[in-house]
Amino acid sequence: MINKKAMNDQMHPLSSSDTHPLSSLDVWEEDLLERYPDPETIAKGKTTEEYRNYETPGRDSVREFYRLNHTYQTFDFVREKREQYLKFDKKEMSVWDAFNFLNQLVDDSDPDTDLDQFQHLLQTSEAIRADGHPDWMVLAGLFHDMGKVLCLFDEPQWAVVGDTFPVGCAWSDKIVYPEYFKDNPDHSNELYQTKYGVYSHGCGLRNVQLSWGHDEYVYQMMKDYLPEPALYMLRYHSFYSQHREHGYDHLMDDHDREMFKWVNLFNPYDLYSKNPTPPDWTQLRPYYEDLVAKYLPATIKF
Ligand SMILES: [Fe+2]
Ligand SMILES: [Fe+2]
Numbered sequence: 001m002i003n004k005k006a007m008n009d010q011m012h013p014l015s016s017s018d019t020h021p022l023s024s025l026d027v028w029e030e031d032l033l034e035r036y037p038d039p040e041t042i043a044k045g046k047t048t049e050e051y052r053n054y055e056t057p058g059r060d061s062v063r064e065f066y067r068l069n070h071t072y073q074t075f076d077f078v079r080e081k082r083e084q085y086l087k088f089d090k091k092e093m094s095v096w097d098a099f100n101f102l103n104q105l106v107d108d109s110d111p112d113t114d115l116d117q118f119q120h121l122l123q124t125s126e127a128i129r130a131d132g133h134p135d136w137m138v139l140a141g142l143f144h145d146m147g148k149v150l151c152l153f154d155e156p157q158w159a160v161v162g163d164t165f166p167v168g169c170a171w172s173d174k175i176v177y178p179e180y181f182k183d184n185p186d187h188s189n190e191l192y193q194t195k196y197g198v199y200s201h202g203c204g205l206r207n208v209q210l211s212w213g214h215d216e217y218v219y220q221m222m223k224d225y226l227p228e229p230a231l232y233m234l235r236y237h238s239f240y241s242q243h244r245e246h247g248y249d250h251l252m253d254d255h256d257r258e259m260f261k262w263v264n265l266f267n268p269y270d271l272y273s274k275n276p277t278p279p280d281w282t283q284l285r286p287y288y289e290d291l292v293a294k295y296l297p298a299t300i301k302f
Pocket of ligand 1: 144145237
């Protein structure tokens with residue numbers, strides 16, 4: 001068994017608050033749950049107040065995380081990262097080796113997360129399967145956070161996770177902590193500060209660059225293999241300022257609006273499928289091996 005903490009320290013010798021303010025990537029997702037509590041849990045009598053009352057040790061680190069994310073995710077930064085990562089010349093592995101690789105991200109010091117990254121993916125996909133959705137949506141559930149391997153390539157947390165948002169045009173005030181954009185260099189670019197920026201009305205999200213992170217990376221990785229609705233789920237699952245807040249309707253076209261029905265369908269499975277009882281992998285394995293083989297080649301490129 002790999003000592004994940006030691007490996008983490010070794011892989012991030014420069015680890016500092018500048019690159020890793022969160023004790024684990026899951027802290028970002030726990031904060032999302034506070035912003036968007038499960039409507040069913042609310043229906044069962046737990047109020048939004050109660051959600052906000054529980055101790056959130058990660059709150060300050062989440063603010064710091066967004067400060068960094070909003071300061072450094074510029075139009076040019078996104079272009080650089082696309083050039084660096086979308087050649088897919090870093091690694092080639094089977095899906096199963098990739099899950100093992102991803103699991104190195106578990107941080108032993110985080111008391112809240114006994115479950116590793118793979119368990120979150122499996123719980124998401126199993127919840128989708130239990131509701132009888134198409135098998136490619138199950139697969140989207142299984143892969144949606146695969147792009148977090150970027151952290152293992154030494155990327156800072158703010159360039160891997162966090163809500164995504166368009167770059168090259170004005171930031172919506174619907175983005176979480178919009179005040180932290182004040183130190184972003186794009187703030188002084190007049191064009192980027194207009195409503196449409198480098199884009200035009202209804203140009204379609206395919207023409208819009210979002211902040212760099214695990215969504216775009218996994219979308220590009222899977223784009224030749226999965227049906228389009230699944231690809232929208234992968235590509236836009238962290239785009240909360242649109243799929244939850246509708247801050248960028250003016251950049252969407254009719255096709256995006258059609259496809260975002262799938263993004264919206266997917267989101268609750270991502271946020272609300274966490275369960276302390278891990279699924280029985282031994283029993284599930286044959287189903288998933290068949291499913292992966294149906295859609296994907298023997299190895300994928302990272
Ligand atoms: Fe994600
Ligand atoms: Fe997720």
